[in-house]
Amino acid sequence: NYLKIWNLRVVLMSGGPGSGKGTQCEKIVAKYGYTHLSSGDLLRAEVASGSERGKQLQAIMQKGELVPLDTVLDMIKDTMIAKADVSKGYLIDGYPREVKQGEEFEKKIGAPALLLYVDAKAETMVQRLMKRGETSGRADDNEETIKKRLDLYYKATEPVIAYYEKRGIVRKINSELPVDEVFAIVVKAIDELK
Numbered sequence: 472n473y474l475k476i477w478n479l480r481v482v483l484m485s486g487g488p489g490s491g492k493g494t495q496c497e498k499i500v501a502k503y504g505y506t507h508l509s510s511g512d513l514l515r516a517e518v519a520s521g522s523e524r525g526k527q528l529q530a531i532m533q534k535g536e537l538v539p540l541d542t543v544l545d546m547i548k549d550t551m552i553a554k555a556d557v558s559k560g561y562l563i564d565g566y567p568r569e570v571k572q573g574e575e576f577e578k579k580i581g582a583p584a585l586l587l588y589v590d591a592k593a594e595t596m597v598q599r600l601m602k603r604g605e606t607s608g609r610a611d612d613n614e615e616t617i618k619k620r621l622d623l624y625y626k627a628t629e630p631v632i633a634y635y636e637k638r639g640i641v642r643k644i645n646s647e648l649p650v651d652e653v654f655a656i657v658v659k660a661i662d663e664l665k
């Protein structure tokens with residue numbers, strides 16, 4: 472069980488807040504049966520549990536900052552191990568958020584096969600998040616936190632994409648397009664894997 476996680480394909484989903492990662496992940500899971508791991512969802516579940524660690528996490532997330540590296544990676548790895556027997560692959564959404572997280576991921580888990588980079592303009596992402604905020608109940612879907620998340624994304628996460636570009640595994644996908652058209656490009660990229 473422990474060993475199996477190293478034999479399963481890992482696909483990373485990257486892109487700014489509101490670019491459409493979650494939306495595309497849901498469709499990928501339905502088509503390919505991958506196990507979806509959203510670092511944000513794992514963290515929010517910890518917050519919802521009301522644990523002491525959850526309380527510390529909530530304070531960090533409300534400020535739009537990044538949670539300590541080891542916390543997120545441990546949560547991802549634990550979930551990967553737990554799901555190894557039923558998994559056809561892993562789809563990791565919203566991680567790594569910074570180059571250091573990518574390096575740690577390689578050390579503790581392994582090399583991803585593909586990075587899907589869903590790319591939308593800043594205005595588009597803000598518009599989508601403001602709209603999502605009307606119903607999502609997410610504490611970070613408000614104008615002030617959105618701006619911080621976008622700034623942090625451009626500063627910390629774009630270098631991650633450059634890091635994986637050097638390994639030739641990045642596929643950039645125009646997520647300004649309607650959801651199904653974005654997904655058609657995603658499918659092509661996944662189907663091209665060996």
Ligand SMILES: Nc1ncnc2c1ncn2[C@H]1C[C@H](O)[C@@H](COP(=O)(O)OP(=O)(O)O)O1
Nearest residue numbers: 488489490491492493494599603648649650
């Ligand atoms: N291609 C697309 N066109 C229009 N709206 C989209 C879209 N992809 C996602 N959305 C909507 C759904 C959500 O309300 C909002 C943010 O999408 P999301 O999947 O939650 O983004 P992320 O997980 O990257 O933060 O935008």
Ligand SMILES: [Mg+2]
Nearest residue numbers: 492493509511
């Ligand atoms: Mg998401």
